[in-house]
Amino acid sequence: MKKYSIGIDLGGTKILTALVDKQTGEVIHSVKKKTKKDKGPKNIIKKMIDSIDELLNETPIDDISSIGIGAAGQVDRKNGILIAAVNLDCYDLNIREKIKKHYNLPVYLGNDVEIAAMGELKFGAAKGYKDVVCIFVGTGVGSAIIKDGKIIKGATGTAGEIGHIIVDLNGRPCACGAHGCLEAYASRSAIEKRIEGALKKGRSSVIIDYMESGKSITSHMIHDAIEQGDELVTQCVNEAAEYLSGGIASVINLINPELIVLGGGLIEAVDYFYQQVIKKAKAKSLPVPASKIEFKKAGLGDYSGVIGAAFLENE
Numbered sequence: 001m002k003k004y005s006i007g008i009d010l011g012g013t014k015i016l017t018a019l020v021d022k023q024t025g026e027v028i029h030s031v032k033k034k035t036k037k038d039k040g041p042k043n044i045i046k047k048m049i050d051s052i053d054e055l056l057n058e059t060p061i062d063d064i065s066s067i068g069i070g071a072a073g074q075v076d077r078k079n080g081i082l083i084a085a086v087n088l089d090c091y092d093l094n095i096r097e098k099i100k101k102h103y104n105l106p107v108y109l110g111n112d113v114e115i116a117a118m119g120e121l122k123f124g125a126a127k128g129y130k131d132v133v134c135i136f137v138g139t140g141v142g143s144a145i146i147k148d149g150k151i152i153k154g155a156t157g158t159a160g161e162i163g164h165i166i167v168d169l170n171g172r173p174c175a176c177g178a179h180g181c182l183e184a185y186a187s188r189s190a191i192e193k194r195i196e197g198a199l200k201k202g203r204s205s206v207i208i209d210y211m212e213s214g215k216s217i218t219s220h221m222i223h224d225a226i227e228q229g230d231e232l233v234t235q236c237v238n239e240a241a242e243y244l245s246g247g248i249a250s251v252i253n254l255i256n257p258e259l260i261v262l263g264g265g266l267i268e269a270v271d272y273f274y275q276q277v278i279k280k281a282k283a284k285s286l287p288v289p290a291s292k293i294e295f296k297k298a299g300l301g302d303y304s305g306v307i308g309a310a311f312l313e314n315e
């Protein structure tokens with residue numbers, strides 16, 4: 001087996017490309033590029049190729065087995081096609097073909113949550129576990145279900161969409177078109193919207209002092225406001241924790257995993273949120289599955305995706 005692989009985490013705001021030692025999970029070298037302004041298929045492919053070239057120039061290694069790409073969107077793994085990535089403005093993009101032309105290596109495609117979960121399973125918080133659900137909370141809420149050490153993909157390859165569990169039949173509209181999805185209540189964006197809405201109505205909060213005009217609320221601002229004992233922010237975070245823990249309790253009851261790994265920007269930055277969620281999720285689950293459940297924070301941070309992508313293989 002060749003020792004290294006290139007892992008690419010293609011997200012809505014950045015492309016992280018890394019050379020990964022597959023035996024140790026070590027990131028030997030990485031290249032980060034922003035995607036925010038240059039969206040669309042041409043720009044995205046160019047940025048990926050530039051990233052790979054930079055990586056190979058800076059760390060000249062021959063012993064590379066594959067290029068694995070995890071994209072924030074729906075993917076056709078078998079044909080290497082990015083079906084739809086709204087945040088990247090890419091649709092029906094044959095990533096495999098476009099990247100393969102430039103490098104004499106197999107190219108594999110997966111989605112961003114899948115590779116992050118795979119990274120955590122191989123070298124992070126889920127190492128040594130078999131039945132795990134990884135949940136990532138940031139702009140949205142995504143998850144991957146691991147059964148007997150393998151990711152469950154489902155009939156259309158879209159299993160694990162915890163963000164679209166419906167928690168309120170007549171609830172808030174969700175980007176997917178439905179109403180009352182968990183994502184509309186428990187994501188960082190949902191918390192932001194609640195805080196901004198309350199501020200507009202005249203509620204006071206220390207978070208106003210942290211916000212530069214025209215810029216949005218970040219996970220770190222939420223953390224700092226809670227540390228200051230801010231009533232509004234704490235209330236909005238508690239509300240989100242109430243919904244997320246309800247969603248997680250449903251997952252515990254349905255799947256009966258041994259471990260839940262929680263990751264993503266909001267979990268990483270706001271420990272109060274993490275603690276609230278696990279306490280409430282245990283309380284809301286059925287007693288028997290709750291008695292065996294463990295919770296851990298994701299352990300690889302930004303690198304979970306690139307490490308996991310290095311292990312992508314053909315379906």
Ligand SMILES: [Zn+2]
Pocket residue numbers: 163164174175176177178181183
């Ligand atoms: Zn939805």
